[in-house]
Amino acid sequence: MSKSDNIWYPYTQMHDYTRYLKRRVISSGRDFYFYDNDGNKYLDGISNMWCNVWGFNTNRITIAMINQIKQIPHSTIFGLGNDKSIELSNEFLKLTKGLNKVFFTDNGSSAIEAALKIALQYWSNQGNRKKTSFLSVADGYHGDTIGAMSVGYVDKYFKSYKKLLLKCHVIPSPKRVTLNGIVNLEKLNLLLEKTEKTIEKNADKTAALIMESGAQLAGGVNIYPTDYQNKIKEMCKRHNILFILDEIATGFGRLGNMIEYVAQESVPDIACFGKAITGGYFPLALTLTSKKIFQQFSGTLGDQKHLFHGHTYAGHPVGCTAVIENLKMYKENNLLGKIRSNSKQLRKRLQDFQSIPIVQNIRAKGLLAGFELAVNGKPITIVDKIPINYFVMRESLKRGVLLRSLGATMIVIPPLAIDSDSLNKIMDTQLEIVLDINKRNVS
Secondary structure, eight states: OOOOOHHHHHHOHHHHHHHHOOOEEEEEEEEEEETTSSSSSEEESSSSTTTTOOOSOOHHHHHHHHHHHHSSOOOSSSOOOHHHHHHHHHHHHSTTTTOOEEEEEHHHHHHHHHHHHHHHHHHHHOOOOOOEEEEEETTTOSSSSHHHHHHHHHHHHHHGGGGGOEEEEEOOOOOGGEEEEEEEEEEEHHHHHHHEEEEHHGGGGEEEEEEEEESSTHHHHEETTTTTTHHHHHHHHHTTTTTEEEOOTTTTTSSSSSSSHHHHHHHEEEEEGGGGGGGGOOOOOOEEHHHHHTTTSOOGGGGGGGGGOTTTTTTTTTHHHHHHHHHHHHHHHTTTHHHHHHHHHHHHHHHGGTOTTTTTEEEETTTEEEEEEEETTTTTOEEEEEEEHHHHHHHHTTTTTOOOTTTTEEEOOOOOOHHHHHHHHHHHHHHHHHHHHHHHHHH
């Protein structure tokens, strides 16, 4: 292995990288473990950045992907179809109530960009040039490309790029209406009143409202109150605004449901999917639309109404094969049933954290959980003289588990098909680290 490392790592302060964290280079995987070049193994406690479903063993997905490469490694869908993208679109639409057209991209941010362009052009194709801005939910996150940053603006991440961003108005996040899983109905009703006023005020110039489906992840693991999402959808309908849902990280079982918007009874005009849809084995994402949306792009070539968007690897047959086989594995292994069982185990294990003084606001749904670490209401940002996120990663890797925090927010997001013993190991490691941080902060 080369001793030089010329990679610029994502979301990483490279100056700190070698100061606080030992360099580990992963060369293989087995079960739910990463293996480095020195033979050390690390349990995947973050779903390989929120996409890992089945782990790293050979399975029907990986075998089918290899076979597809032998058939044809890639076949463009610019002017041609390919059999796997057609098969996948037909199978996927069986799951997605109310949506019936599939647009292919190759990552979540790109799926969001496509959704935003579709929403804008939907109105312009009808001659409406006023609806050119967007609404989004505070603390939402939708990716790192320009449109995605615009509708998922996180100041500490994106302030350097602010001049690039699209015009977007923000409705309040529901995160402060829930504490330890209990919803304050008075606060929720006030929030919904404020939300509708903002939507009504901006309706004439707004193409669409976009939000994560079921919960916000990168914005701090904010799980929506019951019926909140549907109420937002109804507001959009009343004020003639398109409704876009981002299920890239929250769909495909993360919150305990295959398609979260179906469980939320909030069918959108446009929805985006990615991450776990391939099992975590290939970069592929989807933007789905309703028939109402698609019809506004119909016309002759001279009308110039068609969607001017596309990616070189759109409809990649290897990625489509992965999704097709992944869907079969979900069904054959009753994965949603396993997720719901593991969700009960996760909730039980979270009880171990309730009495720790620095732990605040525990919340969970499906195989997702989060809680804050704070002293006297102030988030803990430094531990052992280093940023808390570095401390969490360093200490977890020492224990043979890969964990990351969202600043002072601890997140639990294991691989979706994880076994009970591995889930317990992740929770044991979280608990050890939190108890250590508590000891350092509470005398």
